[in-house]
Amino acid sequence: MTKAPARARNSHVWERDKFDHYVEPEWIGNALFGALDLPVGTVVLDPSCGWGRLLRGAQTAGLYALGSDIVPRWNDKEAVNFQTVRNDRGVLCLRPSLVQADWFASGDDWCPSTAPGWREPQVVASNPPYDRAEEFLELALTRATMMVVLILPLRWIAGDRRTARLETSPLYKLMPICPRPSMPPGSAIASGTRVEGGKVDFGVFVWLKGYRGAPQIEWLRKPAVARGRRVRSA
Template identity: 30%
Template sequence: MRGEISSGRHAKRHPLDWYVDEHWCAEQLAQVLGGFKLERDEGLAVWDPCCGMGNTLQAAFYCGLEVRGSDLVDNFAWANFDGQNYGDLQRVKWWEADFLETTEPLDPCSIVFNPPYSYVKGIAEAFARHALALSSRRVAILMPSKWLASQARYQLFSDHPPQAVLHLCQRPSMPPGDMIARMGKRAFSGGMTDYCWIIWDVKRPTAPGQTRTIWLPPLHRNSEILLLEEVLSCAAR
């Protein structure tokens, strides 16, 4: 069995769409964002409102930011946030919450997450719109690339054109969180689905037709990653 089974039959899917992204997905995002430079400069936390084990938050934590995680169920892997090596664990807060019923974040923040996308119809778009309403600065969501092309998403991207779409040129595996231990080494191998990060800057809305597209290199060529701010400044010249 391949690690990537998030696109399989509904009978095999996790009932709450708990699929665990590989650490490097958020690490590449952090590189593109200059180590979350805007968040560091503005004193913002990074919040993942459907954080699962917390893999997405680790990149921001390693960059020295305050991180916030919430979810319907507590599966948070505290052991992966090693305070001895990376700083004070008081920078990490987790709480149980339904994101769509949350009216405000704990702190001013950017919102970065891999949302549920099928167990309730339209839930991924609902998460994206709610994040745009609550974020102090940026929203970044990790989605299958095919999610970009849909009549259903046309209105979302018309109302809120993304600042950038970052295509992962290496396919990640996204195994169900409750099967990782059973699958062993197979859990994070054999990715079969293309993914991308979709980014908005709520302080600097992007005009229609101005969304930038960036291809993130395979991991063995990681040094070739471009900084988003540099791409945007070049486009403005």
């Protein structure tokens, strides 16, 4: 059994994971791409896809999902078992393409794939490594052609230096996540440790290339009944 990272007594704050592999609840991907309502076939790249939970949401929304990570975590038994499916609107949703790659490598060297969509994805959507989130965002705004969507702590909207940068960026929408999600390291989930009860507020930050207005606020809420889209085998 995988050993869970230590945490302080009576605390819900985990020791930092080496690669910042923190896992969002499964419902977030479905709710997020349902709210964004992107056109079917839009190319969505998650460069730190981990177990593929956001990719599952993109896939079942009928989007062309691509995923990469510095560690191929899609081979873990906890990862999403992707299949080609049809969603509840009858749209054929292809299995995401997955490649081991380092998003922070310079230029086009970051990705070994030359297949369509990888070098110029329409949307970059991710739960990025938080210790390098600002660098991640800068690269995403350069490489995405349409939109950048990142799950980040809500404290990102505070602080002089960061807010000054946000004010000059094409920040289109802020979506506080409700209820407050638990975002434990993947190793805690793999070990079977109970991971409920998040203590940090998170939101989805959406940047739209070319947008110049004030950012909008829209709450991303957990569905009351359905936890995801119904799918059937293709």
